[in-house]
Amino acid sequence: MLGCLLKQLVFGLEEIPEVVSKAYRGRKSAIGGQAPKISAILNMLQATSHRKRAFICIDAVDECAIEHQVKLLDSLGQLVQRSPGTRIFVTGRPHIQPEMGRRLDGRVASVSISPKRDDIVAYVKSRLAADTTPDAMDNTLEGDIQRKVGSDIFEMYVEATRLRTLPQAIH
Numbered sequence: 001m002l003g004c005l006l007k008q009l010v011f012g013l014e015e016i017p018e019v020v021s022k023a024y025r026g027r028k029s030a031i032g033g034q035a036p037k038i039s040a041i042l043n044m045l046q047a048t049s050h051r052k053r054a055f056i057c058i059d060a061v062d063e064c065a066i067e068h069q070v071k072l073l074d075s076l077g078q079l080v081q082r083s084p085g086t087r088i089f090v091t092g093r094p095h096i097q098p099e100m101g102r103r104l105d106g107r108v109a110s111v112s113i114s115p116k117r118d119d120i121v122a123y124v125k126s127r128l129a130a131d132t133t134p135d136a137m138d139n140t141l142e143g144d145i146q147r148k149v150g151s152d153i154f155e156m157y158v159e160a161t162r163l164r165t166l167p168q169a170i171h
């Protein structure tokens with residue numbers, strides 16, 4: 001993931017930083033074209049983001065495997081320390097917030113976002129309206145589907161959020 005971030009940052013520059021060019025040439029000549037180590041990627045990210053203000057957005061960090069999640073958050077924390085102009089936007093479920101605070105050295109602002117039942121119903125309604133066989137159901141069935149799916153999805157979200165925050169409360 002860090003390599004992909006580096007690629008995107010370099011792509012936006014007019015000139016590739018020497019540290020990136022040098023690393024690419026060195027690794028390209030290695031047997032099998034070995035990938036650079038995380039520390040080297042961090043140095044290149046810092047050199048790249050130092051030239052221009054960088055905004056990094058990463059979605060669903062909580063869905064990363066734990067060992068990758070820890071390395072990613074630690075790396076992002078180091079990057080922010082080395083490149084104060086870099087801003088990071090990360091999304092994840094509420095249970096990841098304490099870990100993000102620890103790994104990003106407390107420099108985390110949290111904004112809670114949750115679905116509204118009406119949003120879910122509106123989405124289901126739009127999907128039903130796009131149905132290619134509109135004669136397959138009447139208005140009563142369509143209304144029942146909207147109510148039931150909207151209600152069940154909302155309740156599932158609330159329950160999943162509650163269950164994910166329970167272990168954090170135990171510590």
